[in-house]
Amino acid sequence: MGCCGPEDDDTFVSPIVKYLMFFFNFFFWLVGGGLIGIGVWAYIEKERLGQSGSAEIESIYDLIFDVTIIVIILGIIIFILAFLGCLGSLRENVTLLKIFFILLIILFVLEVTGAVLAFVFSRDVKSKLTSVLKDEAVIRYRDDLDLQNIIDWIQKNFQCCGVGAESYKVWNLNPYFNCTDSNPSPEACGVPYSCCVKPTDIDKDLINTMCGYGVMKPDGGTSGVSGKIFEIGCIDAFLAIAEDNLYIIGGVVVGIAVVQILAIFFARILAGQVQDQLSRWR
Numbered sequence: 001m002g003c004c005g006p007e008d009d010d011t012f013v014s015p016i017v018k019y020l021m022f023f024f025n026f027f028f029w030l031v032g033g034g035l036i037g038i039g040v041w042a043y044i045e046k047e048r049l050g051q052s053g054s055a056e057i058e059s060i061y062d063l064i065f066d067v068t069i070i071v072i073i074l075g076i077i078i079f080i081l082a083f084l085g086c087l088g089s090l091r092e093n094v095t096l097l098k099i100f101f102i103l104l105i106i107l108f109v110l111e112v113t114g115a116v117l118a119f120v121f122s123r124d125v126k127s128k129l130t131s132v133l134k135d136e137a138v139i140r141y142r143d144d145l146d147l148q149n150i151i152d153w154i155q156k157n158f159q160c161c162g163v164g165a166e167s168y169k170v171w172n173l174n175p176y177f178n179c180t181d182s183n184p185s186p187e188a189c190g191v192p193y194s195c196c197v198k199p200t201d202i203d204k205d206l207i208n209t210m211c212g213y214g215v216m217k218p219d220g221g222t223s224g225v226s227g228k229i230f231e232i233g234c235i236d237a238f239l240a241i242a243e244d245n246l247y248i249i250g251g252v253v254v255g256i257a258v259v260q261i262l263a264i265f266f267a268r269i270l271a272g273q274v275q276d277q278l279s280r281w282r
Helices: 015-048 060-064 067-090 094-120 122-138 145-157 168-173 234-244 246-281
Strands: none
Touching: 015 067, 015 145, 015 246, 067 094, 067 145, 067 246, 094 122, 094 246, 122 168, 122 234, 234 246
């Protein structure tokens, strides 16, 4: 076989594009694997401790409000996408690169479509979200430790209580906090401690988990509601904070969009370069 000339050693594939794609996707491949591992471990621990609530999945909301399953699903999506991009760039495989950027395009279009629909039908979305949170999150508060921790974190950090116009009164739907004479729970007519304005009213280093007890009684408890618990629903509180930080939120959204667009752009460029190289060899 004759020796190849120097010009035959040239390649159309840019090593910068190739290895940028590889290391970028390798990082997210590790992130996806980590999320899967954390989600599986958390799910097993929750099952072992009997904190998973209902063992049966009866509706899509059982998945949405199970944090461990959401983490696992998110991890699987990131893992698969990053694997396609990582292997496709390293092996210069046109098929994998095409699948990678096509899936990214579909994901990007779905995100944009969802954002537009949420903006156009914002009132309907808010109403539906309020209804779902009442029926699923509020009622299941004590049945799922992960969900309980998330709700407490949201109420403390957004300084809110409950959802919708009913605000803290929505906790009347929870069987533990339900304010009826037939409810034997010691938490009856109360709200979670995360609703309290000063949950450390006893000691600054000690959370008073009973600070919201009795606030839904007809007399508002021993010291009344005002100044004791947050009286704004969490959806309204979140929207108010979002309006005050539109530029920051917009910057984050644009940043995520730019990363996705760049990934699509580089994957398409690399696939084209590989195809040009294959055509030259043929």
